[in-house]
Amino acid sequence: MDFSPLKPESSIATKTLRPHIGFRRDAWLRLKKNKAAMAGLGIIIFISLLAIFGPMLSPYSYSDQSLTDANQPPSGAHWFGTDNLGRDLATRVCYGARISLSIGIVASLINLGIGVLYGGVSGYFGGKIDSVMMRIVDILYGIPLLLYVILLMVVLKPGLMNVFIALGLVYWLRMARIVRAQVLGLKELEYVLAARILGASHQRLIFGHLLPNSLGPIIVTLTLSIPEAIFTEAFLSFIGLGVSAPMASWGVLASEGVVTLRSYPFQLFAPAVAISLTMLGFNFFGDGLRDALDPRMRR
């Protein structure tokens, strides 16, 4: 029996058999395996390309009226047909994609700008500051938000800018709660203590350590709040409080399509598919991202 210690380099236990894979790469590998999430990503990329290049490639403009071509069914000249003023629906749907995606981008900026900051500060400082800040969020959370967005839109007068303002006032609450909960847990960890001992400022602790480590939940909340914002815009436009004519948001197109449903059902078809597909893409992708970033949550 040989009880002499093994030489460290000869030990199998310390031998790294596979190349090192970082967290990000690991998450990406998991995400890539998820077919639904990749399909979602594909849809998002497709819709984005459509929004950017669609209107450039189309021979029509979103507001060009041509009464002789009114209510044309889908054809080679008009892929999705035309509406009651002879406007090309395919072009209008592409413009709708621009509006919906810009809504999504603005909602993310609001989430990142207000929600993350608010939640981060509240969780980091804790104590009295935290309870005051969170009570405010609780109260705002108790207010039925869609009602308030509607009320705001009545006061602000419809328009894209005002949809942004209305979303900005209300769309950061959930993010603030999630980030706060994350930071609250993280700030007790040793590395934060170590950073503090080394003299890191509040600012550095929040932005350099706590928020980057909460990135997973932040990204997931972000991807799942984008379809919600897109839906809210479509909803507002549908009841006549969002983007106004001749601008073409999907909600506007859908509400125009509903009017002519009996005689020209194809006019509803294009915007309905566009909205549903985009929401589906973001939801699939968001679900997949959550599973990939936090495998324990996989269910």
Next chain:
Amino acid sequence: MFKLIIGRFISMTLVLWVIVTATFVLMHAIPGGPFTAEKALPEAVLKNIEARYHLNDPLSKQYLDYWGNLLQGDLGPSFKYESRTVNEIIAESFPVSAELGMVAVSLSVLIGIPAGMAGALYHNRWPDHLVMLFATFGISVPSFILATVLIYIFALWLNLLPAAMWGGPEFTILPALALSGMPTAFIARLTRSSMLEVLSQDYIRTARAKGLTPFHIMWQHALKNALLPVVTYLGPMIAAIFTGSFVIESIFAIPGLGRHFVTSIYNRDYTVILGITIFYSVILVFMNFLVDLAYLWLDPRIKIGGEENH
């Protein structure tokens, strides 16, 4: 427990105060007042109208009067329809909305929970994938799209059900289905994920080791715990169904509160908009309060956790 209920009650009152004040401020932030939007009225007529609706009182007095009336349950007159008050409009149309909402809530609970349970029971097998596919579609298709598709298929194409209006039970089916689509999908997802979490706990393993059937374990042991998040979602779900009904009632021409709300937005009938907003908010906030209470009652652990942890 008692302390917690009092706390919730106080925050509910605070929320309602914020809501009423915010609606009041929003109403008076509208430039020009509700009557200047129409074609220019003679100065004297405008003065008379404003006097009738007390719009020329100082703002603080108007605010206090508004509260005074509100506490007596009076939401004021409609600006658009001279002979009608907001109270009358609500009394007339709320029962219709409530009936539709009730059917939609029942549908989403009765379909969503079993679907979610099936998904968890057959985790990662085809019933699970099917449930998740439908549920993701459900949360992705807006109610107004679902409504028009349903109308197109069942009313225009198959001619089975009425496309609009309100009458017997057959008029309820399509709008209730359209209204419950998104909440059903959400409940199914929620039930599935919380059920999976519960099923991975030790006491379930014990039950399984005793030799109980999976169905028995699920029904007798897992369900009550798994339903807690679903109960929490009931508050927002009722809100979703109520706000969804704005559009659904308009599409189906149902004479409910939601349609009045949308019409009053088109008409810029401010008192009706505000009255209905406050009415809805009160109901929703109260529902949330009830849900909180139900939650406390269902999960005894919260009593300790809620007080000791802070």
